[in-house]
Amino acid sequence: MDDDVERAARKVREVEQAVAERVTRTGxxxxxxxxxxxxxxxxxxxxxxxxxxxxxxxxLRMGPQGLAAEIMRIADRARRTANTRLHQALDRVVDPRELAATGIERGPDEDDFGWHR
Amino acid sequence: MAPVNEERMRATEQLRRDLAVLTATVEHPNGLCTVTASPAGEIRALHLHPALLRQGAQAVGQVVTETVRLATNAAVQTSFNKTALALGDGMAIDVESIAGDSPFRSTWNPVVPPKPPAEQAPPERRPRSPRVADTDDDAFFDNPSWLR
Incomplete structure (x- = not known):
């Protein structure tokens, strides 16, 4: 069991290193x-x-319920965009299936202006 | 397969199902915003008190951001706790060694409670008046060691 944990921890460190290098380049x-x-x-x-x-x-004129619903809707869109960008940034570093398994799904690609391709 | 392994696999499968639907609900310390969030930071429910909107747009944005963060941390902590319950503390510690400290253990993101308004501020402490020398020579009451 300890060997498995050590192997997993090593793999995570390696991926972290690769991700850190990638993010340093991309922001x-x-x-x-x-x-x-x-x-x-x-x-x-x-x-x-x-x-x-x-x-x-x-x-604020939307009222508490309307504003809450709008925040949830926009937060969901922003989250999907962030997840898709992570997939795009790490497609040569991490197996996309492993990212999806952690709950980070890839959505439709967007161009620089936010339009779906 | 050994019964212990079967039991562990069943526990792991059940844990996977539990974690997939796990959320936590947290109310902001100011009581004006409540968020239900998943460990991945998805907002599943959001309630804004009308009084929060009266504090202005900037306050709404800030309080919502803080409350979602608190709810996400609570959900992550609950998932650590469930892992420890299902697979044992040792496994939870192993997960922490790989994934990083649980929110409970790390203190990197506490929400600083706002300063209370002047009317709620606790009264200033006055310096204690100096003790008047006791002229009574009663040794029993002069020596508080009997209280111990």
Whole structure:
């Protein structure tokens, strides 16, 4: 059992090293999504909680329930974008099936302007 | 297959199912926002108190961000706890050695509670007045060692 754990830990360290080198070159991997009218903007990280939630003053007119629903919708889009970007950044470093197994699913690719290809 | 291994595999499979649907619900310390989140930071439910909106757009964004982080940490911690319960503390420690400390163990992201408003602030402590020399020579009460 100890050998298995040590092997797994070594593999994780190797992947971490490769990911760190990759991220040093590309910059932090995040996903950003906004409401069409700019009411809510969310910056998400892959596999983690949103890094930033920005609400415009006009969005307060949506009321607590409407605003909560919009934040959830935009946060979900930002999370999917972040996960897809992680897949794109690590496609030569980590087996995509292993990333998917950790709950980080790859969504449809987007170009630099946020349009789906 | 040895019964112990079968038992462990069953426990692992059950754990996998439990972790897939695991969430945690947390209320922000200010009581104005409640979030249910998965260990991966997905927001499953979000409740905003009307009073939070009255604090302005910036406060809403900040409080939601903090509450999602707290709920995610709680969900991650619960998954560590479930792992320890299902597979033993040793396995949970092994997972920590690979994946990093559990949120409970690491202290990198506490939410600093806001300073209470002036009317709620605790009263300033006054320096204790100096003890008046006791003129009573009663040795029994002068020596507090009998209290120990």
């Amino acid at each position: 932090p991997i995040t996903g950003r999504a906004s409401s069409p009218d700019g009411a809510v903007t969310v910056v998400a990280t892959p596999g983690g909680p949103p890094q930033q939630v920005v609400v415009s003053p006009a969005a």
